[in-house]
Amino acid sequence: MSAIERCRVTGSTDLQPFLDLGDTPLADALVDPDNRPENEAHFPLELCFCPESKLVQITHDVDPEVMFVDNYLYFSSFSDQVAQHTRAHAEQLVESRGLGPDSLVVELASNDGYLLRHFVELGIPVLGIDPAPDQAAAAREKGVPTLEEFFGVELAERLVAEGKQADVIIANNVMAHIPDPNDFVGGMKTLLADDGVITVENPYVKTLIDHCEFDTIYHEHYFYWSCQSVDVLTRRNSLVLNDVQHFPELHGGTLRWWIGHHEDRSDAVLSYLADEKAAGLDTFEYYADFGRRVDGVRAELKRLLSELRAEGARIVGYGAAAKGATLLNATGIGTDLVEYVVDRNPHKQGLLMPGTRQPIKDPSFLVEDRPDYVLLLAWNFEKEILDQQSDYREQGGRFIRPVPWPEVVA
Numbered sequence: 521m522s523a524i525e526r527c528r529v530t531g532s533t534d535l536q537p538f539l540d541l542g543d544t545p546l547a548d549a550l551v552d553p554d555n556r557p558e559n560e561a562h563f564p565l566e567l568c569f570c571p572e573s574k575l576v577q578i579t580h581d582v583d584p585e586v587m588f589v590d591n592y593l594y595f596s597s598f599s600d601q602v603a604q605h606t607r608a609h610a611e612q613l614v615e616s617r618g619l620g621p622d623s624l625v626v627e628l629a630s631n632d633g634y635l636l637r638h639f640v641e642l643g644i645p646v647l648g649i650d651p652a653p654d655q656a657a658a659a660r661e662k663g664v665p666t667l668e669e670f671f672g673v674e675l676a677e678r679l680v681a682e683g684k685q686a687d688v689i690i691a692n693n694v695m696a697h698i699p700d701p702n703d704f705v706g707g708m709k710t711l712l713a714d715d716g717v718i719t720v721e722n723p724y725v726k727t728l729i730d731h732c733e734f735d736t737i738y739h740e741h742y743f744y745w746s747c748q749s750v751d752v753l754t755r756r757n758s759l760v761l762n763d764v765q766h767f768p769e770l771h772g773g774t775l776r777w778w779i780g781h782h783e784d785r786s787d788a789v790l791s792y793l794a795d796e797k798a799a800g801l802d803t804f805e806y807y808a809d810f811g812r813r814v815d816g817v818r819a820e821l822k823r824l825l826s827e828l829r830a831e832g833a834r835i836v837g838y839g840a841a842a843k844g845a846t847l848l849n850a851t852g853i854g855t856d857l858v859e860y861v862v863d864r865n866p867h868k869q870g871l872l873m874p875g876t877r878q879p880i881k882d883p884s885f886l887v888e889d890r891p892d893y894v895l896l897l898a899w900n901f902e903k904e905i906l907d908q909q910s911d912y913r914e915q916g917g918r919f920i921r922p923v924p925w926p927e928v929v930a
Contacts, residue, residue: 527570539811541565541850545874547738547842576744610638626686629694633659676707696741718779727773731924735847747792821926834891837861839898
């Protein structure tokens with residue numbers, strides 16, 4: 521781990537801290553039950569703002585090899601919502617870009633091939649790039665060619681030397697995860713054909729702030745992007761942010777940025793940039809106010825759970841995702857308040873939540889065990905989860921949504 525003294529985009533030393541969540545374990549580092557608690561590593565989790573880049577970023581780095589190769593268990597295909605969203609994205613790109621058998625679609629952080637398989641089914645050549653070995657292997661089993669590497673300028677130059685030029689580059693939920701954004705975007709510029717397009721998706725920092733989504737902060741997320749900060753980054757690397765789309769129901773509020781070599785800016789981009797400035801996203805006070813509100817949410821959630829337990833209620837969690845680990849650890853919610861966590865991903869079942877060490881079980885256990893309340897750790901999939909758990913709800917089970925303010929839902 522290393523402390524960050526300069527902005528990773530501009531190099532500015534004017535980094536202004538505004539939220540400290542304490543020392544927490546890596547949010548995706550699920551624990552083998554045989555591992556002792558004292559063997560779990562904890563790292564400072566603090567956010568700062570750079571006025572020059574307009575970028576929110578964490579103040580301490582953890583080696584990417586530790587986070588995304590050794591213990592990364594996220595598989596995109598286990599979310600029905602993500603599967604539907606990515607199919608629609610693929611179909612939109614095929615139609616709008618006229619893609620065919622002579623095209624090349626490259627996805628960065630392609631995970632288990634959840635998106636590129638849609639192009640493969642249509643006979644369009646693809647290349648996935650992802651450093652996580654289990655996910656890369658799963659993608660190849662789906663017929664998705666995948667390089668098991670980190671992406672940057674060096675790899676892009678190697679691919680171009682091999683005669684590869686991408687008509688489309690897709691980077692979904694990865695721009696938060698790369699420690700050197702200039703190298704990453706510079707690599708995309710190198711690999712992209714002159715008339716090609718880049719689409720980048722990430723949760724929107726304004727939604728995070730407005731909805732007090734502090735649990736989406738973890739070491740694996742180096743950055744929290746706005747349209748202003750993406751605009752600064754792309755311009756520094758001779759690319760242009762040309763369009764933006766908003767998906768309010770995806771991951772608590774996601775933006776898709778459309779980027780290319782040549783300027784062709786939509787009204788949507790201009791509107792987002794103006795609205796962000798009017799809201800104060802380029803000022804420290806906007807983020808300092810968020811830090812104060814987070815303290816209130818953490819205190820209220822702890823109070824609610826403690827009160828329910830004191831009344832004899834049993835509480836469990838749904839979603840062994842990184843956001844769940846941050847919420848549990850930053851709020852001090854141990855097994856005394858939340859007994860266990862359920863998750864659909866079989867790769868996670870049988871392990872423990874990092875830090876707080878709740879056992880992870882299959883969601884079917886809810887109907888058998890009948891706890892009184894389920895804390896929605898994966899609240900970004902609330903509708904999907906409530907639909908899946910109709911039997912548990914018919915038994916009288918209730919859910920607790922932790923943000924933007926803790927409340928019990930039907």
